[in-house]
Amino acid sequence: MRPALPGRLVAAVLVAAAVPGAAAAAAPTALATAAYDERPAVVETRTIGRSVRGRPIMAYRLGEPGGRPVVMISTMHGDEPHTRLILQSLRDGDPIGGIDLWVVPTYNPDGLARGTRRNARGVDLNRNFPYDWADLDGRYESGPRPASEPETRAVMRFLREVRPHRVLSFHQPLLGVDTDTKDSAFARRLARALRLPQTTLDCGGVCHGTMTGWFNHGFGGAALTIEYGHRPPRHRMVAEAPRQLLRLLGARRGVAVVEGPSG
Numbered sequence: 001m002r003p004a005l006p007g008r009l010v011a012a013v014l015v016a017a018a019v020p021g022a023a024a025a026a027a028p029t030a031l032a033t034a035a036y037d038e039r040p041a042v043v044e045t046r047t048i049g050r051s052v053r054g055r056p057i058m059a060y061r062l063g064e065p066g067g068r069p070v071v072m073i074s075t076m077h078g079d080e081p082h083t084r085l086i087l088q089s090l091r092d093g094d095p096i097g098g099i100d101l102w103v104v105p106t107y108n109p110d111g112l113a114r115g116t117r118r119n120a121r122g123v124d125l126n127r128n129f130p131y132d133w134a135d136l137d138g139r140y141e142s143g144p145r146p147a148s149e150p151e152t153r154a155v156m157r158f159l160r161e162v163r164p165h166r167v168l169s170f171h172q173p174l175l176g177v178d179t180d181t182k183d184s185a186f187a188r189r190l191a192r193a194l195r196l197p198q199t200t201l202d203c204g205g206v207c208h209g210t211m212t213g214w215f216n217h218g219f220g221g222a223a224l225t226i227e228y229g230h231r232p233p234r235h236r237m238v239a240e241a242p243r244q245l246l247r248l249l250g251a252r253r254g255v256a257v258v259e260g261p262s263g
């Protein structure tokens, strides 16, 4: 468990976003740094690992540390580049309150740079996880062994440390939220909130070594897959989906009034 931050600190960070300098004396260095970030929603930036070609895989912590963490991941497949706009929009906007949110907009930076589903070694990262791994070839090439890829190991380390309550994995283009999953009631609410169909995703018949399968098997939290279409409208990615997600998760945008400890 992560110890909850005192309300006063949370308030300081949120106020600092609006009044730079005000919290510099009160907040510890790491948090004070966030006050001067060009991205006021970001309270922590972390390089969780590197791709095969050495590109950093970045995670951004948004909102208020101390609550049950939620992790959102996109661009696991490099030829599905649109949903990262949702996560970037959450990262680059106003401060977020009421949630401890981590976003990993670009899980597969080599694939994104090359416009390929798979990583630079031709491995489908969503078949490389060490739960129910199978030796697959072609489109779903699963790698020489479980967790053979540095991108896979980076996300495994990250999720083991953060131990999120929920993991939302964004893909394209199958259009729907997988409701045949660990927390199907939440998945149905999520589908309604995002105006996406409720569906059952069967991984093209080869659900081996997936990230959601690995997480759902080994952790108390629930991971699920969200698929948008081929070309979701930009406004839907940068404005509608972020708003819909925050509302569903009980979060809010803008500088929040947080009760400090009395006395």
Ligand SMILES: [Zn+2]
Pocket (backbone or CB within 6 Å): 076, 077, 080, 170, 171, 172
């Ligand atoms: Zn995908």
